[in-house]
């Protein structure tokens with residue numbers, strides 16, 4: 611093995627540059643490998659948009675958010691048809707294999723969330739040497755305790771809740787804060803508890819609107835006179851559906867959006883308490899990585915290179931307790947990882963008198 615390539619796919623997050631840096635430096639310093647960056651994930655792979663990453667190219671990026679390579683949600687199967695490069699409707703990795711051969715790339719490191727890694731798994735089954743690194747602020751990837759990007763997003767949301775407390779208190783309002791996470795509630799739960807949310811609503815626990823109203827009214831009548839309501843973008847009322855914006859992203863997935871505004875309106879209508887909504891949006895994806903995410907991303911990148919050199923392909927690095935290990939990519943990409951109903955933090959939130967919308 612002489613040359614490896616790395617791509618960063620899906621939604622960006624803090625820590626991506628830390629993992630690019632760790633892969634490039636480990637590959638060069640420990641194994642004398644050349645490292646190629648693939649711009650904009652699978653799109654750049656199909657368009658052969660590559661850049662050699664020498665040590666100097668990854669210097670000074672550890673603390674930078676985003677990804678110096680660019681990211682995209684492009685799925686190569688759809689794109690190759692749209693690009694007209696593949697007559698065959700069947701899944702044909704021959705086109706990609708010829709690109710890798712032409713550029714003397716012996717193996718790939720795919721950094722991304724569930725969408726990126728599901729494509730990586732299919733590429734691996736087609737014989738392309740791949741090691742995957744789990745990344746997402748949603749923390750919804752199985753087989754790893756946590757993904758990098760999650761801690762930075764939790765910190766951003768927590769700080770936002772701290773800030774929103776002062777204005778909610780000043781105006782005696784119910785402040786509804788809509789948080790990312792797609793169909794899981796890890797980010798809303800962790801940040802909601804860390805930020806002192808009075809109500810935390812996650813997709814895994816469909817909420818009873820009456821209970822939310824009662825909680826807000828109770829706080830108002832017992833002197834607190836404000837409430838912080840944290841709602842995951844994929845949360846839904848009992849018997850209801852999640853709220854979508856009506857748009858789809860580049861990979862064809864429906865985009866969540868609107869649950870916060872609807873909830874704020876319902877709370878004001880039923881309780882008479884002034885309510886406002888804050889949608890944190892892509893603030894949760896930006897900014898510098900926390901120390902935890904820099905360290906986790908660095909450990910993941912370092913371990914991924916050694917897996918490649920050992921020819922342990924088709925595997926994903928994973929955090930298990932205090933250790934970084936690897937798991938079959940197939941197991942990690944079967945389905946997303948919801949918050950279990952008996953999660954200790956859910957139990958702690960209930961003990962701290964937090965309303966989770968179900969009792």
Ligand code: F6P
Pocket residue numbers: 621683723746747748790791792843859860866895
């Ligand atoms: O998967 C990460 C994520 O931030 C989700 O939490 C969010 O719903 C989605 O990406 C937003 O996607 P985009 O950046 O394409 O709008």
